[in-house]
Amino acid sequence: MLKKIILFIVVLSMLLTLASCKSSSNISSDSTKNNNGKLNVVVSFNAMKEFVNAIGKDKVNITTMIPNGTEPHEFDPKIKDFETLSSAKVFVYNGLGMEKWADKAVQSVGNKDLIAVEASKGADGIKNSDPSSIKENGEYDPHLWLSLKGAELESNNIKDALIKADPNNKDYYEKNYTDFKNQLESLYNDYKSKLDTLPNKSFVTGHAAFAYLCRDFNLKQNSVEDVFAEGEPSSQEMEKLINYCKENNIKTIFVENMVSPKVSNTLAKEVGAKAEKIYTLESKEDNKDYIQSMKSNLDEIYNSLK
Missing domain, CATH: 3.40.50.1980 (Nitrogenase molybdenum iron protein domain)
Structure with a gap:
């Protein structure tokens, strides 16, 4: 009888341990997504939201840090603005000095799973010529997203980040990026011939x-x-x-x-x-x-x- 009780306790302990591990695994997996199963993505401002939405579509839930109607150049985030990053899987910002606070934001939230994406990475930035502007705002003109070629580069960087965060939907993100890229190239070719x-x-x-x-x-x-x-x-x-x-x-x-x-x-x-x-x-x-x-x-x- 004693042996049966001991065996029961051992089996019960093993089952509870497995259940605990499974529960922990589920929490770790699901924390990157909201209740609808969408990937939580935080973006700095609207242009980045447009790119993420074009590629992620119904697989992403997007939160924009800088509200519409607020000049991004002048945005000075408060601690509460960083809170959305604590539960995000991906943070997309333009870079080239547009969001001087981005690195601080990523470091301050302590989200070790957060994938931070400088969308302009790899771009041939246009340098500012005014010394006072360089001192205050940085070396480069940040408005890369207003170039169709720039949009292609930025959306490609975003696509790679979404795939890294959600590899199960790689084909979906790849297809959406290709569709968006084709639209960009078609628009570019159309107006290049006209403007030339x-x-x-x-x-x-x-x-x-x-x-x-x-x-x-x-x-x-x-x-x-x-x-x-x-x-x-x-x-x-x-x-x-x-x-x-x-x-x-x-x-x-x-x-x-x-x-x-x-x-x-x-x-x-x-x-x-x-x-x-x-x-x-x-x-x-x-x-x-x-x-x-x-x-x-x-x-x-x-x-x-x-």
Whole structure:
């Protein structure tokens, strides 16, 4: 009888140990996903959300740290903003100095399973030329996502991270990336052929966010504000802008949602141009996705240069 009791206790102990191990395994596995079985992904701002959504689609649950309507260049996260990273599997940020707080955020949450993705990794960054801007904001212009070629590179880095986090759905992410890449290349080829035929290559924007797009299409931008949307032009700078618009036959001044339109509208009126909206994708606007926003941008630029 005693032997049977001892055997029962041993078997029960083994079963409880196995159950405990299985439970621990399930917790570790499921903590990377929400209750719907989707991969928890945190992104810094809207453009990164667009890329993650294009590749992850219904396999990901996306949380955006920088709210729509907040200028990403000026965002200063608080401790509560880092909380979403504690239960995330993937954190996607642009890099190139756009989110100077990113490394601190990753280190502070202590999430050892978190996969941090600098989406711009491997890019040929355009260097800032203003020494004061370099000192304050970093060496590079961060607006890589406004280049179709840049978007291809960033989305490829994101695709690799999603596969690393969720290898069971590798084929799904690969297919979505290929579909998105094909859309990017189709849009690029369409407007490359159109823009190459135009002798006029210059356009004017609210802030200098389109250098990478200009590199894609051999265009030239001038702007009311600098790369980091800092400061209105002085009277002398405004006079130079007016002369530039007249000399280059600028018919459209592009206005962005995140930059005050006051100076742009004044400039447009001064040179007899119209003010038209252009998307920086720093926030979600007009319910347009990345492809729709960039097609609108390229269409507006092309029409302004004709």
